[in-house]
Amino acid sequence: xxxxxxxxxxxxxxxxxxxxxxxxxxxxxxxxxxxxxxxxxxxxxxxxxxxxxxxxxxxxxxxxxxxxxxxxxxxxxxxxxxxxxxxxxxxxxxxxxxxxxxxxxxxxxxxxxxxxxxxxxxxxxxxxxxxxxxxxxxxxxxxxxxxxxxxxxxxxxxxxxxxxxxxxxxxxxxxxxxxxxxxxxxxxxxxxxxxxxxxxxxxxxxxxxxxxxxxxxxxxxxxxxxxxxxxxxxxxxxxxxxxxxxxxxxxxxxxxxxxxxxxxxxxxxxxxxxxxxxxxxxxxxxxxxxxxxxxxxxxxxxxxxxxxxxxxxxxxxxxxxxxxxxxxxxxxxxxxxxxxxxxxxxxxxxxxxxxxxxxxxxxxxxxxxxxxxxxxxxxxxxxxxxxxxxxxxxxxxxxxxxxxxxxxxxxxxxxxxxxxxxxxxxxxxxxxxxxxxxxx
Numbered sequence: 001x002x003x004x005x006x007x008x009x010x011x012x013x014x015x016x017x018x019x020x021x022x023x024x025x026x027x028x029x030x031x032x033x034x035x036x037x038x039x040x041x042x043x044x045x046x047x048x049x050x051x052x053x054x055x056x057x058x059x060x061x062x063x064x065x066x067x068x069x070x071x072x073x074x075x076x077x078x079x080x081x082x083x084x085x086x087x088x089x090x091x092x093x094x095x096x097x098x099x100x101x102x103x104x105x106x107x108x109x110x111x112x113x114x115x116x117x118x119x120x121x122x123x124x125x126x127x128x129x130x131x132x133x134x135x136x137x138x139x140x141x142x143x144x145x146x147x148x149x150x151x152x153x154x155x156x157x158x159x160x161x162x163x164x165x166x167x168x169x170x171x172x173x174x175x176x177x178x179x180x181x182x183x184x185x186x187x188x189x190x191x192x193x194x195x196x197x198x199x200x201x202x203x204x205x206x207x208x209x210x211x212x213x214x215x216x217x218x219x220x221x222x223x224x225x226x227x228x229x230x231x232x233x234x235x236x237x238x239x240x241x242x243x244x245x246x247x248x249x250x251x252x253x254x255x256x257x258x259x260x261x262x263x264x265x266x267x268x269x270x271x272x273x274x275x276x277x278x279x280x281x282x283x284x285x286x287x288x289x290x291x292x293x294x295x296x297x298x299x300x301x302x303x304x305x306x307x308x309x310x311x312x313x314x315x316x317x318x319x320x321x322x323x324x325x326x327x328x329x330x331x332x333x334x335x336x337x338x339x340x341x342x343x344x345x346x347x348x349x350x351x352x353x354x355x356x357x358x359x360x361x362x363x364x365x366x367x368x369x370x371x372x373x374x375x376x377x378x379x380x381x382x383x384x385x386x387x388x389x390x391x392x393x394x395x396x397x398x399x400x401x402x403x404x405x406x407x408x409x410x411x412x413x414x415x416x417x418x419x420x421x422x423x424x425x426x427x428x429x430x431x432x433x434x435x436x437x438x439x440x
């Protein structure tokens with residue numbers, strides 16, 4: 001017979017394999033087109049400089065940046081370090097839920113509980129659609145609280161306190177993520193979250209607030225069997241269900257940001273309760289049946305496992321940030337310096353971090369040393385794609401050309417900015433001023 005240590009190692013290896021689809025999207029080049037786009041990477045670099053970013057942004061709190069900085073010390077670029085932090089958070093979340101359920105029902109139940117928690121549609125859509133980069137670490141903190149309470153003793157309470165601190169540290173993303181609802185309805189919790197035939201999550205896909213049918217179905221079956229058989233474990237299952245239902249009732253009346261936190265918190269005890277079904281029905285521990293149960297949460301996750309990505313290389317800092325960090329000029333550059341009797345070619349890459357409520361115009365001024373305009377360009381940043389149609393996180397390359405007259409002075413400068421074409425008022429830059437100097 002295999003030793004207990006070998007069985008545990010085998011269970012952990014199985015858990016790692018089963019979690020591959022959850023973090024597999026992070027192996028793609030670039031980032032998911034999450035809210036707020038490239039901003040988390042810029043903030044990561046800002047934190048490394050030990051102070052406020054030079055654009056004056058308020059930095060999000062969250063352990064996700066602490067873990068990402070550790071990967072940066074290993075020589076990884078900002079995008080890869082951020083994705084590694086997310087993958088580590090998901091792996092640790094699965095491990096803690098596995099430990100929690102394992103202590104109640106055994107190792108096979110631990111694997112089932114971990115999958116039910118991580119493949120919950122609201123968790124995946126919160127990460128890959130809403131862009132809650134602190135979400136895995138927030139959930140990890142909640143799972144540590146549950147594990148600590150179950151463990152009891154001073155060590156258990158220590159784990160619970162650390163978990164509560166970790167959850168609080170990472171909760172800020174809930175209050176900085178624009179949500180699609182102000183009140184959540186019961187049907188949103190229990191419905192199948194995506195239509196059949198949807199192949200992937202894209203920029204127009206609505207977030208899923210569902211707990212997932214496998215979690216609810218298996219959880220209700222565990223509760224029903226416990227009552228029918230008057231099993232000794234009924235009190236434990238009922239306790240987990242009671243905590244989960246209380247949190248869900250609170251979510252039904254809470255505003256959107258708090259509702260999201262309550263639903264995520266409820267998914268953990270409900271997943272642990274659902275895994276108790278293996279103890280109530282030993283026949284489910286047969287390898288073939290158990291394998292089928294493990295596949296169910298992955299299948300129910302649906303298109304959340306294929307999120308939309310953008311692969312534009314993100315620099316250490318954006319070229320400019322306009323209008324309270326809502327509009328990023330990720331990069332801007334010229335093929336050649338401006339010179340008399342030449343065509344100036346300028347390439348720019350734009351991204352919106354929030355929906356834009358006005359179609360601002362771009363201005364590009366070529367000036368002499370005294371600031372006199374030699375030639376200029378005015379119009380929409382993208383002629384066929386107005387700003388109000390920009391999707392959050394969408395990377396938008398643009399190309400501009402200006403003809404410089406032959407009588408222009410040899411020393412020229414290029415300045416770029418955005419303005420309200422109705423009033424003429426320019427959008428301020430987060431770093432100060434209302435126009436960027438490109439190239440010098």
